[in-house]
Amino acid sequence: MDQKQPPKSKYTPQDILNRADALQRQMEFSFRDSIIQSTYAEAEKLSKDAVRQKGDALQTWGDRFDRIITNPFTGLPLMGLGLATVIWITIAGANYPSQWIFNFLFWLGDLAKNLFVMMGAPWWLTGFIWDGVYRGLAWVVAVMLPPMAIFFPMFTILEDLGFLPRISFNMDWLFKIAGAHGKQALTMTMGFGCNAAGVTACRIIDSPRERLIAILTNNFVPCNGRFPTLIMLATLFVAAGFQGLASSLIAAGAVVLVVMIGVMFTLLVSALLSRTVLKGEPSSFSLELPPYRKPDIIRIFYTSTVERTLFVLWRAITMAAPCGGIIWLFSNLHISGKSLSLWASQALQPLGHAIGLDGVILLAYIIAIPANEIVVPTILMVYSNADKMVDLATMDQLKALLIDQQGWTLLTAINLMLFSLLHNPCSTAIWTIYSETKSLKWTVVGTLMPLSIAFLVTFIVAQSLRVLGWF
């Protein structure tokens, strides 16, 4: 350029663009890195000038706690104990509120039913609405609401404290072997509350492949709705013959064993998926371990109640209402003197027997797909030939019906536990898989894969135990 600088106006925009273009082409290979580097250098300088750091008591305790929880000898028992405590508080704490809601809603239902009868409504209308749709709905609300209202806030508190990211950190090694992400440990923990919520929680896994693996296998963690069934079976069969504390300890041990089998299947199926249909490079892993914090109670209340509990409950209600109607129809529609449920369960009997169950159990799993909570009431309804879903008050009554009348054995109990653990997700969870993946294909895989595994496993167990001559 000329030594005598021309006045500014002589630069045309084109000159400036040309100059910029030429300068740009002289830039270093890694100029973008240099920009980021200088941004960080500037930020560091600013924070050094403006921020003074003091020792933080919470941080010191946090560091100590980190040492304990990542120690192989103290970490595993601590995490196991933590999980067991959360589940125990949920189950024990939900017991009475469930009973109260149950009593209140059914009192209300009876009142409305009597009103219908008084007004001279036809029996089928009264039955369909109040013994069918309403009863199904009330049942789901009563058994689902209290455990979720207890579990979700506890989960959110642990999340807020910074405890849950440490679990991901600790468990990542196992998930890495399975080709999955450590955060899957979190979505599984959420699954103990509700699989639909667990599937939604998979959003925290940012790599699509690992996220899909977590979504498709979340079902192998038993949710709140399946725990009562597991506990009932463990108490009635595994812990039979023991009294008091020994009985409840053995029953608890059996449930823990089932949970362990579920975790094993999660890892196994994750490994299988990541080596076959979801083959690919493991995406890069980085996980932030936030400092331990005081939880924000208002926010916790909001997220756990509004975003999680009510959201899931509403989805379940929309599924349970029509299902209640269908269950009622099955036990009240008669063809050639036999109820529809009897016809269906007799047709399913050979298949049910092959996998160590029976036709009634299979029928219950088919028509009670909206919620695992109403599987057992449906089984009891068909067994006792009742015209609506029923519950039995005591273990002795249950024992009389299931063992003495229907001939359930330890094999039935084992396979029912396995089937309950491994079978397809409930319709709420299936719908959630669809809305999270937006893919019909993965929804079908997420439904049929666990179902096939459930059939396969129970079939193998039943057949081999029968060959051995034990049942």
Add this chain to the structure above:
Amino acid sequence: MMLFRSRKETRRIQVEDALKHIYNHQYANECTRQDCLAQALGLNSREIGRLLKELQEKELLEIQGENFKLTPAGEEWALQVIRAHRLWERFLADETDIPLHKVHGHAEKREHKMTREEVDLLDAQLGYPQHDPHGDPIPSARHEMEPPATTPLLQWKEGTTALISHVEDEPAEKFSRIIALGLLPGTPLNVIDSGPEGLLIQSAGRKFRLPTELVGNISVKPAPETLQEIPAEPLSILNTGEKGKILYLKSQGLTRRRFMDLGMVPGTLIEVLMPSLFGEPKAYRIRGTTIALRKEQANQIFIQKIKESNGTPK
């Protein structure tokens, strides 16, 4: 109708590929005779004859003695295709996790499908990058490009640190072997010894032999002062409680972006805080935050170990 259009499309792709190859041959002062071009494009003599004739008719190409030369219009078109190709490679390497040895193949298809406006938009979105992931310059919107000042690795003197500036992306088999050795553009290396089986290279804390057939595919330039003579080691060698200073990252795409977002820029201090319950992954303290990384990720971060003496880091 469909058939007609797809045939026209195939024709255009063939023309563009030919222009690109002739440009590259011309640029590298390689043979531009008919037989050389036929070999490079994988066409037989009848096909190449027809193609060159078509290019001549369209005034994209002229004959100079035995050689073919692009007209300004032909050069313009060739540079536009190269620009689309290299920008797309840059995009795939920076914004996706597609492995580096696969981006060339994707770009070979994509380069024919982008309009000039789309290419300019991508250029702006990527922040006007100057080089593709293999180190080749990207032509600007006005089709200017700076030929990089590089030295073939074979001619590099032993004893001074070199920075890889370019890795030839074809053939893909050789390229992926080079990448597998960790020799990405931007990686520093030292030549320790040369012999008939290749060069003995020290890079990223490892010594290994680079086979002769791969040496020719790598070009280098002098490394900046900061990288001279510092023995870099992967972060994964640090034990709990030990500290290091980040020298450079040997990763690309989203992973690199993520590391940068976490503040892992050269010069940053990083400390191993604790292993997890199974010993893997490990938690690191970076800029006051705690980040857990798996061994695979920690192997991509290269550091200089800081020795503590009297409690004060040097």
